[in-house]
Amino acid sequence: MTDRPLTLMAVHAHPDDEATGTGGILARYAAEGIRTVLVTCTDGGCGDGPEGVKPGDPGHDPAAVTAMRRQELQASCDVLKISDLEMLDYADSGMMGWPSNDAPGAFWQTPVEEGAARLAELMRHYRPDVVVTYDENGFYGHPDHIQAHRITMAALEMTTLTPKVYWTTAPRSMMQRFGEVMREFAEDMPEPDPAEAAAMAKIGLPDDEITTWVDATAFSGQKFDALAAHASQGENIFFLKMGKERFGELMGVETFVRVRDTTGAAVPENDLFAGLR
Numbered sequence: 001m002t003d004r005p006l007t008l009m010a011v012h013a014h015p016d017d018e019a020t021g022t023g024g025i026l027a028r029y030a031a032e033g034i035r036t037v038l039v040t041c042t043d044g045g046c047g048d049g050p051e052g053v054k055p056g057d058p059g060h061d062p063a064a065v066t067a068m069r070r071q072e073l074q075a076s077c078d079v080l081k082i083s084d085l086e087m088l089d090y091a092d093s094g095m096m097g098w099p100s101n102d103a104p105g106a107f108w109q110t111p112v113e114e115g116a117a118r119l120a121e122l123m124r125h126y127r128p129d130v131v132v133t134y135d136e137n138g139f140y141g142h143p144d145h146i147q148a149h150r151i152t153m154a155a156l157e158m159t160t161l162t163p164k165v166y167w168t169t170a171p172r173s174m175m176q177r178f179g180e181v182m183r184e185f186a187e188d189m190p191e192p193d194p195a196e197a198a199a200m201a202k203i204g205l206p207d208d209e210i211t212t213w214v215d216a217t218a219f220s221g222q223k224f225d226a227l228a229a230h231a232s233q234g235e236n237i238f239f240l241k242m243g244k245e246r247f248g249e250l251m252g253v254e255t256f257v258r259v260r261d262t263t264g265a266a267v268p269e270n271d272l273f274a275g276l277r
């Protein structure tokens with residue numbers, strides 16, 4: 001149809017989000033010969049440090065965390081066979097309400113138009129056929145995820161090149177199974193506080209509102225290994241504890257809501273590139 005490769009662009013907030021949310025599709029589409037472009041918006045400096053030092057604790061050095069996570073991101077990209085990694089290198093804003101939300105250079109403080117203009121440049125360069133990012137709540141309310149959503153949607157408006165656009169989501173049926181597995185593998189974890197539990201309950205969508213189910217179970221080993229590359233981040237350890245097989249059963253199918261389509265492909269669909277090849 002064209003003289004350039006079919007291209008998938010995933011826009012993520014932090015190093016490791018590419019693996020958790022879209023590791024399956026990135027690995028699967030790379031194996032199908034599709035060019036895969038990952039845009040990571042922040043440096044992940046508010047993540048856990050070496051030896052599990054938490055942000056805000058003494059000895060947490062954002063510069064050291066950033067350097068470590070840059071290497072982890074590269075290792076994850078190698079596992080997932082990502083064609084092109086682009087980093088916008090904004091400072092990680094931390095969780096909602098943290099003082100780092102207001103720090104100079106924080107992604108959350110960056111005007112949407114500025115971030116969008118930089119992302120639009122990348123879109124003009126790669127001309128992605130499919131763009132994937134988060135919904136307007138950033139899937140779970142993290143400011144950098146919300147901001148990644150905002151700059152992506154603004155950049156898409158500026159470029160109008162991309163026929164298919166998706167937001168990551170999770171079916172409620174899966175969230176329920178996820179909760180059960182979590183209790184099984186994380187019995188030493190404290191019960192979530194009510195606010196956290198209420199936030200979790202709002203994540204995802206009823207199954208019949210999901211437009212796109214992509215089976216990447218055959219690539220869940222790569223997804224697991226990509227997450228293992230980010231083992232310094234405490235929240236990933238839960239997934240790794242599950243082991244590859246259980247992980248593949250739970251996390252092998254990735255789901256999306258299609259929010260733009262100019263191809264006319266029917267939904268529900270099982271391929272982000274339906275109508276494009």
Ligand SMILES: [Zn+2]
Pocket residue numbers: 013014017142145
């Ligand atoms: Zn993130």
